[in-house]
Amino acid sequence: MVTFTAEHVALRQLVREFAEKEIGPYADDWEANGSFPAHELFPKLAELGLLGLEYDPAYGGQGADHLCTVILHEELGRVGPAGVALGIGIQTDMATPSLHRYGSEELKQRYLVPAISGEAVCAVAVTEPDTGSDVAALTTRAVRDGDDWVINGSKAYITNGTQADWICLLARTSDKPAGGGAGVGLSQIIVPADTPGFHVSRKLDKLGMRSSDTAELTFTDARVPVANTIGEIDLGFYQQMSQFQNERLAMGYAAVGGMETALTRTADYLKTRKVFGKPLIDNQHLAFTLAELSARLDVLRHYNYAAAEAYIRGEDVNRFATVGKLEAGRLAREISATCLQFHGAIGYMEEMWTARYFRDSPVWSIGGGADEVMLYVLSRLDGYHA
Structure with a gap:
């Protein structure tokens, strides 16, 4: 049976008080605006060490156990609104885990550190207008040109998409199945939002989760260094x-x-x-x-x-x-x-x-x-x- 320590209990109280003070009172305004101000909220979360609970302290993380992550998301979900909890979850557990696990030291310093400190907002881009759950069928393509990837395609339903400073993009980098495994030929690539050729096509109008922004993204000859690849090329799946x-x-x-x-x-x-x-x-x-x-x-x-x-x-x-x-x-x-x-x-x-x-x-x-x-x-x- 899971045992929560005194430190876990203190963390729960910390997150609950933060959410009740910094999130709950603004729920209606953020719902009406169709987004919450991530660049204002995330630094406040970072001051409490909440954006990198399980990550290596070398990059600003807390080196905490996974029960701390459970507590964080339970408490954010408890106070609501759910769209804000989702947007924070993108930052902590959806766009950054691969970078922390597989990223090079240079990538971690350049992109993970500011994500944990709340200076940079990030998003993960997998789903496409015509391809969602069938990840192996993604068509957004990154073609190698020297030391760069040249990226073309589009992504849809991307939470934090309009505010993100960088995107963890899953794109096709090869048509050759390495080792015969399903889904190979895809790579995870970090794309900074200021990359020429990257555009937020439009902000989407959702039924719910209206306090978080969701976007369609397009890549038109967007050029980023091959060194921005997270982990191994073609094994991003x-x-x-x-x-x-x-x-x-x-x-x-x-x-x-x-x-x-x-x-x-x-x-x-x-x-x-x-x-x-x-x-x-x-x-x-x-x-x-x-x-x-x-x-x-x-x-x-x-x-x-x-x-x-x-x-x-x-x-x-x-x-x-x-x-x-x-x-x-x-x-x-x-x-x-x-x-x-x-x-x-x-x-x-x-x-x-x-x-x-x-x-x-x-x-x-x-x-x-x-x-x-x-x-x-x-x-x-x-x-x-x-």
Whole structure:
């Protein structure tokens, strides 16, 4: 069973207080603006050491264990808005893990250090307008010209895309399968946002997660040094798969925090809202439904903790990450719909938190691999699919 130390408890309190002070009060404004000011918020997170919890202190990280990452995302998800939690997660666990694991010393100094210090905002660009979950079919191409890559193509649905100072791009660098493995011929390449030929095509208008910016990106003869390649050329597919594990774990942790808050706030509302002379919570159906959802959430939370322990032990957590994200997305959708329904008409109003939470929740089942992709992965891991 996972054990949280006094240091973990102190970190939870630190993150919660920060989120309640620096994020929660601005939720409505950031939702209306369609983004949060990452260049203002990230340095504040960095001052507390929250942008590089598990990273090497040589690059400004804290060298902490993975339970600290669990706490960070649970607490960010708990306070919300979810779009901000997602944008921070991109910085800490989706755009930078490969750089930390596989990047050269020069790349780490130039790009990881400012990301951990909050001076640079980063994004990860994998999905394309016509290719999402089938990563091996990506068509954005980087062609070598001497010591440079010349990049052409486009990427879609990129969180932090309009504010990013650099992009962790997954692009095709070869048509020759090295060793016959699936997905080879792709490389992870850092593309600075000021690179000529790189453009933010447009900011996308989303159903939910409106407090984070999401963009389409284009690359037209964008030229960056081959030295900007993270790890080995043509093996970026495998590096990205590893990075996806961090992404899916972080999303699952954040979703749990949001669900806990939603259930608590709904219970508080039902205790004060009277119908037919008594509080709504006295209705057994409502109370039992919340109790069942809370029980399922508790199972998911402890599944996440087991995943975190396995990660700390250095085990393969692919199945953990896949199952956790699948169940988090499904349960979040069910809880969001239930909380809205139990609030009645006021729950349907945009002025209530229930409306935003209902719009935000589907992302946990879409981003980082849709539910159907998670099921495909599981069916192969468990031998149900060839």
